Amino acid sequence: MQDxxxxxxxxxxxxxxxxxxxxxxxxxxxxxxxxxxAWASVTAVVAMFLINGGLKEVNSLASALTAIDRLTAxxxxxxxxxxILLVSRIPWLDHYYGHDKVTAAHKKLGKPILYLVLAHxxxxxxxxxxxxxxxxxxxxxxxxxxxxxxLTASIALAFMILVVVTSLNFARKAVTYEAWYLIHIFAYGxxxxxxxxxxxxxxxxAGKPIALTYWISLYLFVLANVVWYRIAxxxxxxxxxxLRVAKVVRESxxxxxxxxxxxxVAKFGGSAGQFYLLRPLTASQWYRPHPFSISxxxxxxxxxxxxxxxxxxxxxxxxxxxxxxxxxxxxxxxxTEDRRTKxxxxxxxxxxxxxxxxxxxxxxxxxxxxxxxxYRVRNEQDASLLEEITEIAxxxxxxxxxxxxxxxxxxSWMNADPLGRTDQDRLMQxxxxxxxxxxxxxxxxxWTRSVERSLAIAGTPxxxxxxxxxxx
Amino acid sequence: xxxxxxxxxxxxxxxxxxxxxxxxQSAEITSGQFAAPVAxxxxxxxxVETPSASPSTSASSEPAPSSPSSNSSASQPSASSSSAxxxxxxxxxxxxxxxNTSGASVTKSGxxxxxxxxxxxxxxxxxxxxxxxxxxxxxxxxxxRAAAFPYLIQYAIDAxxxxxxxxxxxxxxxxxxxxxxxxxxxxx
Numbered sequence: 001m002q003d004x005x006x007x008x009x010x011x012x013x014x015x016x017x018x019x020x021x022x023x024x025x026x027x028x029x030x031x032x033x034x035x036x037x038a039w040a041s042v043t044a045v046v047a048m049f050l051i052n053g054g055l056k057e058v059n060s061l062a063s064a065l066t067a068i069d070r071l072t073a074x075x076x077x078x079x080x081x082x083x084i085l086l087v088s089r090i091p092w093l094d095h096y097y098g099h100d101k102v103t104a105a106h107k108k109l110g111k112p113i114l115y116l117v118l119a120h121x122x123x124x125x126x127x128x129x130x131x132x133x134x135x136x137x138x139x140x141x142x143x144x145x146x147x148x149x150x151l152t153a154s155i156a157l158a159f160m161i162l163v164v165v166t167s168l169n170f171a172r173k174a175v176t177y178e179a180w181y182l183i184h185i186f187a188y189g190x191x192x193x194x195x196x197x198x199x200x201x202x203x204x205x206a207g208k209p210i211a212l213t214y215w216i217s218l219y220l221f222v223l224a225n226v227v228w229y230r231i232a233x234x235x236x237x238x239x240x241x242x243l244r245v246a247k248v249v250r251e252s253x254x255x256x257x258x259x260x261x262x263x264x265v266a267k268f269g270g271s272a273g274q275f276y277l278l279r280p281l282t283a284s285q286w287y288r289p290h291p292f293s294i295s296x297x298x299x300x301x302x303x304x305x306x307x308x309x310x311x312x313x314x315x316x317x318x319x320x321x322x323x324x325x326x327x328x329x330x331x332x333x334x335x336t337e338d339r340r341t342k343x344x345x346x347x348x349x350x351x352x353x354x355x356x357x358x359x360x361x362x363x364x365x366x367x368x369x370x371x372x373x374x375y376r377v378r379n380e381q382d383a384s385l386l387e388e389i390t391e392i393a394x395x396x397x398x399x400x401x402x403x404x405x406x407x408x409x410x411x412s413w414m415n416a417d418p419l420g421r422t423d424q425d426r427l428m429q430x431x432x433x434x435x436x437x438x439x440x441x442x443x444x445x446x447w448t449r450s451v452e453r454s455l456a457i458a459g460t461p462x463x464x465x466x467x468x469x470x471x472x
Numbered sequence: 473x474x475x476x477x478x479x480x481x482x483x484x485x486x487x488x489x490x491x492x493x494x495x496x497q498s499a500e501i502t503s504g505q506f507a508a509p510v511a512x513x514x515x516x517x518x519x520v521e522t523p524s525a526s527p528s529t530s531a532s533s534e535p536a537p538s539s540p541s542s543n544s545s546a547s548q549p550s551a552s553s554s555s556a557x558x559x560x561x562x563x564x565x566x567x568x569x570x571x572n573t574s575g576a577s578v579t580k581s582g583x584x585x586x587x588x589x590x591x592x593x594x595x596x597x598x599x600x601x602x603x604x605x606x607x608x609x610x611x612x613x614x615x616x617r618a619a620a621f622p623y624l625i626q627y628a629i630d631a632x633x634x635x636x637x638x639x640x641x642x643x644x645x646x647x648x649x650x651x652x653x654x655x656x657x658x659x660x
Contacts, residue, residue: 048492
């Protein structure tokens with residue numbers, strides 16, 4: 001495709017930004033408050049169990065099993081609802097943690113919840129079999145055949161095992177995305193199927209108005225968030241904006257920019273450095289969300305993504321037909337100026353990590369000389385968005401260092417230096433104030449870790465280092 | 473979180489859980505299922521029949537336990553009809569379920585129903601078309617669900633039939649109770 005870019009049209013950068021450590025401390029406070037709430041909810045559930053005399057009558061194997069059965073069920077349900085909340089894409093969770101950390105936490109919580117539910121299942125069954133003087137297998141079949149709510153609950157457990165197992169790292173590689181996604185949808189089904197037995201058989205809700213109110217409120221809160229942020233909001237916005245692919249522009253031999261236009265694109269909000277989940281609304285693609293950072297600051301003309309060829313579906317997306325309808329979910333992420341606390345900024349990108357860096361360079365509030373850009377590429381002639389970032393650096397008075405070519409040693413995150421200097425020395429020469437700067441790093445994971453090590457040695461505090469990790 | 477915050481939250485949590493445990497030790501509990509109605513009612517349901525008792529309106533509006541957690545003896549679910557004796561004798565023929573419009577009491581048994589948690593069978597006594605008494609011929613329900621029976625009896629007497637709200641925590645037991653009750657009522 002022809003390059004149809006006569007002269008680069010830039011969006012007006014942010015006029016001002018709030019700096020200082022206080023901003024970071026406020027974010028920390030917010031995180032602590034959220035964690036406190038989550039902790040308090042679990043504590044409250046355990047406290048209700050104890051107040052109701054949950055441990056008072058424990059004097060035999062059966063009564064101990066009953067206590068374990070009840071307690072594991074209560075804690076597991078509470079954690080499961082929190083876990084669903086973590087993937088309901090609530091804006092305040094994203095603001096305080098970032099989408100990547102929230103998703104990582106969601107994944108981490110899956111296994112403990114399953115263990116608790118299994119413990120509940122086994123202790124409950126065991127205890128019933130003691131009470132009815134039956135062996136466990138017979139008791140299981142007796143219960144699921146005579147009590148409908150226990151049949152649905154058992155199906156829910158089977159779903160849950162399936163969801164967790166297919167999400168384990170080794171299994172995730174063996175299962176296709178479609179299968180994994182479908183099974184994950186089952187997780188919602190599992191939660192719904194498990195609800196009846198909690199209310200019809202649960203000992204800790206019946207006749208306990210405070211517990212009943214607590215559980216119903218929690219269920220409704222989670223439901224409202226999932227329905228609103230995961231479904232209603234993106235769909236309503238898609239219907240309103242009628243977003244379509246306007247054009248696709250090739251940026252380098254393996255990258256292309258996709259421009260989206262529609263009504264009121266500025267209303268999508270967000271800021272440079274954030275990303276959207278992009279779903280082309282075609283029969284074979286609508287259920288597959290692809291995360292991409294915007295590669296130009298938010299503006300009222302278009303939303304742009306620059307997509308690298310990384311296998312899977314990126315080749316298809318690079319060749320998406322103009323006119324195709326798309327649905328955007330987002331914007332997400334905290335790789336933004338919102339997290340900046342210092343006057344000086346160092347932006348470091350490698351390869352296809354450039355899009356958010358390019359957008360940040362365009363939009364950050366800065367005076368000439370405040371920003372240093374380091375762009376690591378394999379080949380300067382074939383570097384995505386290089387022209388644009390050069391133009392931005394030139395117009396805004398930012399220093400730009402393009403590091404092209406092979407690296408000298410395996411652990412280096414820079415190219416081979418003809419003068420044989422170390423990465424550390426070169427970093428200090430390019431950005432002498434790196435210790436007192438906010439550093440935004442975007443690139444492959446191993447490379448990012450290597451940059452982080454350099455920054456740590458240079459003395460940049462962790463809260464001034466911003467990276468974007470994709471957790472899927 | 474900072475270490476000081478973590479420590480504070482940890483200490484508070486331990487305090488809350490410790491206090492809860494203490495409260496739980498002194499709390500009145502039956503079987504972890506329902507807060508206690510009257511314990512011996514579960515074991516020995518009231519079988520007293522009062523043939524001359526008039527099915528007054530105030531008997532059916534006898535304060536039912538507003539919530540099963542109520543422990544007050546004033547609102548204890550009583551299956552006995554003795555409390556009805558003192559009030560206005562206004563015999564009210566009910567056309568709905570009974571042809572028996574005289575003051576005599578008739579007793580019928582429902583079928584034995586397996587709830588999943590045990591077998592349930594009721595015996596219903598009707599006076600002048602109103603349920604005056606319900607006796608549990610079989611009242612088996614594991615895990616403390618048996619504590620539900622006095623409530624179910626009271627609800628059935630209040631509703632004068634099997635159309636009353638289910639009980640959370642004892643849905644299956646309540647369903648079996650209702651089924652046996654319907655069966656008994658159909659025999660009148």
